[in-house]
Amino acid sequence: MGQLETPMLQSQEAGPPLEVIYKKVEADSRFSLHYLKTVDTVITVSNDLRNNASLAEEAFKQFMVRITESGGYEEPFDPEEKLALLSIEAEATVKETLLALQEISGAVAKSSIFSEDAETMSGSIEEAICALQSVHDSMVDLRWAVIEHDADLEKPENRVFHNVEELIADL
Numbered sequence: 001m002g003q004l005e006t007p008m009l010q011s012q013e014a015g016p017p018l019e020v021i022y023k024k025v026e027a028d029s030r031f032s033l034h035y036l037k038t039v040d041t042v043i044t045v046s047n048d049l050r051n052n053a054s055l056a057e058e059a060f061k062q063f064m065v066r067i068t069e070s071g072g073y074e075e076p077f078d079p080e081e082k083l084a085l086l087s088i089e090a091e092a093t094v095k096e097t098l099l100a101l102q103e104i105s106g107a108v109a110k111s112s113i114f115s116e117d118a119e120t121m122s123g124s125i126e127e128a129i130c131a132l133q134s135v136h137d138s139m140v141d142l143r144w145a146v147i148e149h150d151a152d153l154e155k156p157e158n159r160v161f162h163n164v165e166e167l168i169a170d171l
Helices: 017-069 082-110 115-153 164-170
Strands: none
Touching: 017 082, 017 115, 082 115
């Protein structure tokens, strides 16, 4: 008699049973790898956003203290209003990021992600949202502190306005 042949090893004669198994294992592995990368990426990006926002907020607060509690500076910070425009653009970007994080947070809450992973992701997203909201508020406060500081340094022109329209136009 000849050798015993296992049907699983006869891929060409009896059909491809191993091919189906290999493809299933590969698909499962790809899904798992994609899943793990997605979870890890969301957590990593959220943590990076939180850390960067916290560092930026600390810097903004230090400048705020120097502006508001130092008795002021002799020169304006932003006479050409370039910093104000940069601040407004940065504030808008932070708001966009907040909206994206809130959407991701909602998607995680509705998803079928394992509860432990979902909790970890949700926690890091919420921390990032809080840090970004806080840094946004600090940016707005600092922008207004600079505007007020610079306005305080402006010398009055002793202009006399003859009507409200002239006053509004000058503002």
